[in-house]
Amino acid sequence: MKSQTQVPVTAPRIRDAKGQGSPLVMVTAYDAPGARIADEAGVDMILVGDSLAMVVLGYDDTLQVTTDDMVHHIAAVARAKPRPLIVGDLPWLSYHVSREETVRNAAALVRAGAGAVKLEGGRKRVDAVSAILDAEIPVMGHLGLTPQSIHALGGFRVQGKQLDSARAIVDDAIALAEAGCFAVVLECVPDGVARMVTDAIDIPTIGIGAGRHCDGQVLVYHDILGLEDRNLPKFVRRYADLRVAATEGVSRFVEDVQSGTFPSSDETYHMTDQMGEAFDLYADVTSVGVPPAR
Ligand code: KIV
Numbered sequence: 074m075k076s077q078t079q080v081p082v083t084a085p086r087i088r089d090a091k092g093q094g095s096p097l098v099m100v101t102a103y104d105a106p107g108a109r110i111a112d113e114a115g116v117d118m119i120l121v122g123d124s125l126a127m128v129v130l131g132y133d134d135t136l137q138v139t140t141d142d143m144v145h146h147i148a149a150v151a152r153a154k155p156r157p158l159i160v161g162d163l164p165w166l167s168y169h170v171s172r173e174e175t176v177r178n179a180a181a182l183v184r185a186g187a188g189a190v191k192l193e194g195g196r197k198r199v200d201a202v203s204a205i206l207d208a209e210i211p212v213m214g215h216l217g218l219t220p221q222s223i224h225a226l227g228g229f230r231v232q233g234k235q236l237d238s239a240r241a242i243v244d245d246a247i248a249l250a251e252a253g254c255f256a257v258v259l260e261c262v263p264d265g266v267a268r269m270v271t272d273a274i275d276i277p278t279i280g281i282g283a284g285r286h287c288d289g290q291v292l293v294y295h296d297i298l299g300l301e302d303r304n305l306p307k308f309v310r311r312y313a314d315l316r317v318a319a320t321e322g323v324s325r326f327v328e329d330v331q332s333g334t335f336p337s338s339d340e341t342y343h344m345t346d347q348m349g350e351a352f353d354l355y356a357d358v359t360s361v362g363v364p365p366a367r
Pocket of ligand 1: 101120121122123124125162258260281291293
């Protein structure tokens with residue numbers, strides 16, 4: 074999928090990448106600069122995830138984010154016109170109430186610029202998946218640790234550690250694939266479970282904390298780049314420490330302003346000599362006390 078052509082990535086292309094050998098790469102992004110960076114880096118998919126709630130909007134969990142919030146950020150990502158497929162997360166309660174509301178909310182994300190939507194849950198979401206597919210919108214599933222169920226799950230912890238729960242995840246994945254999802258995220262499950270799911274379905278599995286037996290991997294942009302000083306789960310690999318670099322940059326700006334070394338003459342727009350003289354004259358005539366031009 075790492076072609077340098079500008080042909081936009083579509084959901085059918087992602088589905089067809091199963092078994093083609095090259096792992097799929099997805100990263101989250103929430104704004105236009107993030108989308109441009111992800112695109113230039115060569116990812117296949119940009120997920121405008123509801124992790125937006127924590128990493129950008131400062132909430133404690135994903136439950137606070139609304140469809141309007143998602144629309145706002147998907148539109149920002151879409152304005153960068155990235156080549157990767159834009160997947161928009163359907164937030165909590167946007168697909169739980171009725172088929173009509175589900176389709177309207179999915180359509181709002183597509184009108185904002187998403188090429189597909191993602192929702193959490195397995196067999197109990199098959200009806201929602203089929204309603205969205207009826208509206209011609211591709212759907213990505215999400216199984217394992219589903220953060221929108223945090224209260225029902227009793228906390229953020231690895232899922233599928235027991236035989237029954239592992240089997241349930243496999244059955245859920247089969248149901249989502251049969252319902253027509255083009256891919257499924259597997260979050261925080263043992264690698265053996267991820268392998269079972271990956272072998273059991275004919276659509277790509279995209280892992281996060283699910284080991285290497287998936288058809289692709291996803292991580293959160295702010296985690297990869299070290300933009301936040303928060304405790305990261307062990308499955309995150311940090312590729313940069315941008316928080317340190319950014320804090321250092323802003324601190325140097327503070328120092329330069331406070332010490333009077335910013336702005337320098339080169340960083341300043343100067344009047345022409347002629348304009349300076351005219352200004353001095355004007356100040357003399359009007360006695361407004363305009364300081365002489367330098
Ligand atoms: O919202 C999100 O960022 C996600 C990923 C963790 C898969 O759903």
